[in-house]
Amino acid sequence: MPPEQSLPLPILTDRFNRHVDYVRLSVTDRCDFRCLYCMGEDVQFLPRAEILTLEELLTLGRAFVALGVRRIRITGGEPLVRRDLLWLLERLSALPGLDELTLTTNGSQLASMAGGLADAGVRRLNVSLDSLQAARFRDITRVGDLGRVMAGLRAAQAAGFARIRLNAVILKGRNEDEVIDLVNFARHEGFDLAFIEEMPLGQVHTHDRAASFYSSAQIRDDISRHHALTPVIDQTGGPARYFRMPDSAIRIGFISPHSHNFCEQCNRVRVTAQGRLLLCLGQEHSVDLRAVLRERPGDGEALRAAIVAAMARKPRGHDFDLARRPQILRFMSHTGG
Numbered sequence: 001m002p003p004e005q006s007l008p009l010p011i012l013t014d015r016f017n018r019h020v021d022y023v024r025l026s027v028t029d030r031c032d033f034r035c036l037y038c039m040g041e042d043v044q045f046l047p048r049a050e051i052l053t054l055e056e057l058l059t060l061g062r063a064f065v066a067l068g069v070r071r072i073r074i075t076g077g078e079p080l081v082r083r084d085l086l087w088l089l090e091r092l093s094a095l096p097g098l099d100e101l102t103l104t105t106n107g108s109q110l111a112s113m114a115g116g117l118a119d120a121g122v123r124r125l126n127v128s129l130d131s132l133q134a135a136r137f138r139d140i141t142r143v144g145d146l147g148r149v150m151a152g153l154r155a156a157q158a159a160g161f162a163r164i165r166l167n168a169v170i171l172k173g174r175n176e177d178e179v180i181d182l183v184n185f186a187r188h189e190g191f192d193l194a195f196i197e198e199m200p201l202g203q204v205h206t207h208d209r210a211a212s213f214y215s216s217a218q219i220r221d222d223i224s225r226h227h228a229l230t231p232v233i234d235q236t237g238g239p240a241r242y243f244r245m246p247d248s249a250i251r252i253g254f255i256s257p258h259s260h261n262f263c264e265q266c267n268r269v270r271v272t273a274q275g276r277l278l279l280c281l282g283q284e285h286s287v288d289l290r291a292v293l294r295e296r297p298g299d300g301e302a303l304r305a306a307i308v309a310a311m312a313r314k315p316r317g318h319d320f321d322l323a324r325r326p327q328i329l330r331f332m333s334h335t336g337g
């Protein structure tokens with residue numbers, strides 16, 4: 001090709017020249033846990049009619065892949081409580097052009113579902129795990145049973161999932177003393193492990209998010225006293241910054257929205273269970289794709305046009321500030337984490 005003829009821009013490109021090739025699809029706002037940083041105890045779930053049907057979710061997945069999306073992550077709420085989820089996953093994973101279908105779960109249903117997920121074409125799993133102590137695990141999740149999650153992790157290993165990643169949110173005064181235990185557990189089991197700084201999504205009454213903030217830098221210091229951490233050269237391009245230890249194959253990641261702004265390389269958008277296309281986790285810019293799906297059923301062109309047009313609304317970055325009242329009123333369970 002002559003040098004003056006540059007390649008056409010990928011279809012989903014925003015005003016800041018960021019190319020969107022990754023979508024997180026939330027399949028439900030419901031959950032069998034009530035993690036205290038994620039939702040209120042008295043959370044009201046959405047009426048069923050407001051939630052996208054499985055067919056609508058598949059139509060959306062098709063539209064995104066036709067527009068160049070290469071990775072879809074299924075999330076929620078807890079995705080494994082969505083009935084007939086495997087029907088959707090089998091069809092999404094078979095879409096020509098999709099490189100990878102992945103899923104984030106709390107692990108509570110994995111013991112019975114891990115094999116089905118692998119057969120349906122899910123390639124990688126993230127499993128949330130904030131504590132290895134049963135009583136504390138119950139406190140943080142309000143209702144969760146650690147034994148079930150552990151059984152789920154074993155089932156996922158037996159189903160052949162490689163590179164399972166644990167996600168842990170560390171809160172000062174709750175579980176910061178478990179950082180090393182979590183690292184050692186991950187090393188022993190061969191899981192990657194990502195530490196996520198708590199984000200001010202939704203108003204919580206159980207704790208003061210600013211007071212319980214435990215930064216990635218503090219966690220790194222804690223780990224460095226036991227294991228040397230070296231940055232991974234070939235980062236994945238996502239928000240996590242990964243490190244390795246000399247005597248282990250696993251990676252330790254840090255997702256640090258407060259201390260490290262990852263927005264410049266942002267390649268992703270989210271769709272809530274109601275079909276709202278969120279252009280940024282930490283801003284309210286969104287487009288109602290459910291309206292397009294329901295007002296113009298079968299009109300793939302209109303749907304794709306709405307998605308392309310939405311790119312112009314993707315903001316430069318989030319605006320998290322723990323010192324202020326939360327500016328984002330939706331909880332993570334509504335956002336699709």
Ligand code: SAM
Nearest residue numbers: 038076077078104105106128167198199332337
């Ligand atoms: N239910 C699934 C799970 O827990 O893995 C998937 C959805 S959940 C919303 C996805 C991730 O978001 C979990 O790892 C959870 O710890 C994280 N999360 C929820 N609320 C958060 C918050 N306010 N700040 C940071 N991470 C949060």
Ligand code: SF4
Nearest residue numbers: 031033035038077106
């Ligand atoms: Fe449910 Fe996941 Fe939120 Fe916990 S973090 S309440 S498991 S959606």
